[in-house]
Amino acid sequence: xxxxxxxxxxxxxxxxxxxxxxxxxxxxxxxxxxxxxxxxxxxxxxxxxxxxxxxxxxxxxxxxxxxxxxxxxxxxxxxxxxxxxx
Numbered sequence: 001x002x003x004x005x006x007x008x009x010x011x012x013x014x015x016x017x018x019x020x021x022x023x024x025x026x027x028x029x030x031x032x033x034x035x036x037x038x039x040x041x042x043x044x045x046x047x048x049x050x051x052x053x054x055x056x057x058x059x060x061x062x063x064x065x066x067x068x069x070x071x072x073x074x075x076x077x078x079x080x081x082x083x084x085x086x
Contacts, residue, residue, distance in 0.1 A: 046079070047080060050079045050080075050081065054077070
C-alpha cells in the first residue's frame with residue numbers, strides 16, 4: 001500500500017535508526033585522521049592551510065554558539081597571518 005509521497009509504508013529505516021553508510025564513512029575519516037597524526041596533523045593544517053581549516057571548522061562547529069548563561073561568545077582565531085590595523 002502506498003503511503004505519503006507514493007512511498008511504500010514500512011520501507012526503509014525506522015525513524016531514529018542511523019544510516020550505516022554514514023557511520024562507516026565517519027569511522028574511516030576518523031581512522032585516517034588518527035593515522036595522519038590526529039591533533040598534530042590538524043594543527044599543521046591550521047598553520048599551512050588556514051582557509052581549508054576554517055572551512056572545516058564551519059562544518060563541524062554548531063551553527064549557534066553561546067557563552068555562559070546564554071551570553072554572547074567571543075571567539076579569537078589565531079592564524080599567524082598579520083592583519084592590517086583598522
